[in-house]
Amino acid sequence: MDSKRTILAVVLSIIVLVLFEWLAPHPKPSPKATPTAATQSAAAQPTAATQSAAPTSSVPAAPSTVPVVTSSSAVGEGPSVSFQTDLYTGKIYLQGGDIQNLGLRKYPIAVDDKAPYPILDSSAARLTAQQSGFIATDGQTLRADFSAPQTITDGGPITLSGQAGPLKIEKTFSFDPHTYLINEDIRITNTGKEPWKGSYFDQILRNDRTQSHWFMSIFTGSVLMHNGSLSEKAFSDLRDHPEEHGGPGWAGMTDHYFLQAVLPEPHASVQLYARPAGSNYVAGVQQALPTLQPGQSYTLRQQLFLGPKQQDQLAALGRGLEQTVDYGWFSIVAEPMHGVLTWFHSWAGNWGLAIILLVVAVKIIFFYPSAISYRSMANMRKLQPKLEQIKKETNGDRQQMGAKMMELYRTEKVNPMAGCLPIVIQMPVFIALYWVLVESVSLRQAPFILWIHDLALPDPYYILPLLMGISMFLQQRLNPAPMDPVQKKIMSILPVAFAIFFSFFPAGLVLYWLTNNVFGIIQQYLITRHVMKES
Structure with missing residues (x-):
């Protein structure tokens, strides 16, 4: 021969x-069909101990179906507060108290454009934003209108105060100077005259833009970590097969180099979801809150990861985030x-x-x-x-x-x-x-x-x-x-x-x-x- x-x-x-x-899709877990959603979705997780008077009931299980958020507010519009840390430069919008514009100071857009890479962006072309709020058991969606301090200390915590229906909300963002983790502390007080019961959601809203370069096949879409198993779905798959999972985990969006994820506390029982939201898509977490009697308070704690997919740094966080770095069939x-x-x-x-x-x-x-x-x-x-x-x-x-x-x-x-x-x-x-x-x-x-x-x-x-x-x-x-x-x-x-x-x-x-x-x-x-x- x-x-x-x-x-x-x-x-x-x-x-x-x-x-x-390049061309073959990587093996993904089999899709789990869930109800379709329109507009913007809800999700979140409860974590943490109570403050003030403890709630009189234990935290109920999250509902089996994630309600639909029907907020009519435009993304990126309205008053905001600007901040800057060693790693970030961004804006928190006071309607909802969410980060909708965020740049990574150590990651320029391009070699010839040194502006911080916009990992969150409220513009229509690059829409990627955080959204959060409350959902009462009757299905009503509550998003707080916040006020902010006049002066924001660079790198220090930012505390917003606002009202969402009968709920007084104090939301504090604190920034880790060494990692791309943002800690969220949400203190909820029932100022009404009746008991209040519902859930909190936090999600990433994104348009369907994808990334490619000639022969390169680059995954862009939702990522859900549930019970230790990572599920990835491209936007086209989410349109036909939205996802919903219960149990400990986290949810977010990923593209070529960057990850946006909502991280409840590791053992919190939450609802995780990824699905269409009108012409866009959402991936997020919903957590049931305990029944709050009049005057009672509850503090929920969680984290956001908004940063680059540095494999070693992700692995050090211990949440399985490093699995979003996909090396294909030859990972071993x-x-x-x-x-x-x-x-x-x-x-x-x-x-x-x-x-x-x-x-x-x-x-x-x-x-x-x-x-x-x-x-x-x-x-x-x-x-x-x-x-x-x-x-x-x-x-x-x-x-x-x-x-x-x-x-x-x-x-x-x-x-x-x-x-x-x-x-x-x-x-x-x-x-x-x-x-x-x-x-x-x-x-x-x-x-x-x-x-x-x-x-x-x-x-x-x-x-x-x-x-x-x-x-x-x-x-x-x-x-x-x-x-x-x-x-x-x-x-x-x-x-x-x-x-x-x-x-x-x-x-x-x-x-x-x-x-x-x-x-x-x-x-x-x-x-x-x-x-x-x-x-």
Whole structure:
């Protein structure tokens, strides 16, 4: 069997596998049908101990159906209070007491636009906002009108005071200076003359904009963590299969690099939901409150996570948030690879150098199988004159030529399949690295050298893909030439095809492949020269 045909098949298989990873949906938990909703939805969770007089009844279970919020107020309109911390700059709107505009100060919009990335935005084009309120047992939705202090201390807590029907509300936002967690303390006092019973909801409202880049398939949609199981739903799936789950957990929205999530206390029994809301979508949490007698108070505590999907930081929070970083089918390889890449970066200080060091580590790990492969190719190249002689003797009889070639391989103790070994072994590594580079927010806008200002985007001048194509051409010169003319033409086209194909890849991935080729060429050249000198 001609080893070049096998190598060609394997190379084409790589392309098919990569395309499959881009285009095929990742496995998701089976959808659980729930009632459809219109407009804006309700959700929340109760947590925490009471203050003032304790409620006379225990916290009831959350209702089986999440009510619909029918607030007519426009998102992002009305009076607001501005604030700034080390990590955020934003606005809290006093109608509802929600954060509807929030920028991440350490994450610019783009390399050439240093404005904070708007993780929450009330504009129609980028609509992503927090919404919260109360729902009485009769279905009435209550959203408080708040007042705020005249002066907001940078980084300090913000306390709003307001009224929602018979409920006096004091809502305090406090900001963790080291993480993207925002603590919410909501103190509820029944100022009416009758007992009040209902629930609190907190949700993320988002339009259906999605993200994509040529071949890249980037998940955008809702995420629900319920009883330790993460459920992800694209907006198109939510339209047909809205979700609702009971039990401990959290809910939110995610896109390429960022996550917006409502986090009840870890063991709180809540209703989690994700569903359409008119032309938009909501994902949130609803928590039943205890019955409040006149004059009684209750304090509910929860958190918001509004920030980047830094895997290590998410894992440290202990809520399963790190599962929103989706490495596809090869997570078992990608997760440790991300750890190794991060470790290299910790002392190299440059993600491009970290990728090069990762290549060195991979080449060391696969040094022995690669050596077997290159020795096999060198032996095949050494047999080239004899193979050409067999081709002439058989006069185009493929069956006879195949039999004589196999006999020659057995006599010379050459395994033509050995040349495919490193390619097959490294396919999972290559695909896993693709997802690490695509999903890791650390590489977003990470510069390398000179013209490479963002390793997560394609090379703007196509220099790396061109160099990679040249490296493939040089590598082919070290391999035995195909005997079939058609096959020879196909192999000669591959470097050009791969250079074009890789011009759409993240620059970091092309850098990995180029560096891998360079080290491979050096190793193969040395082995080939040694084998050709042998008698």
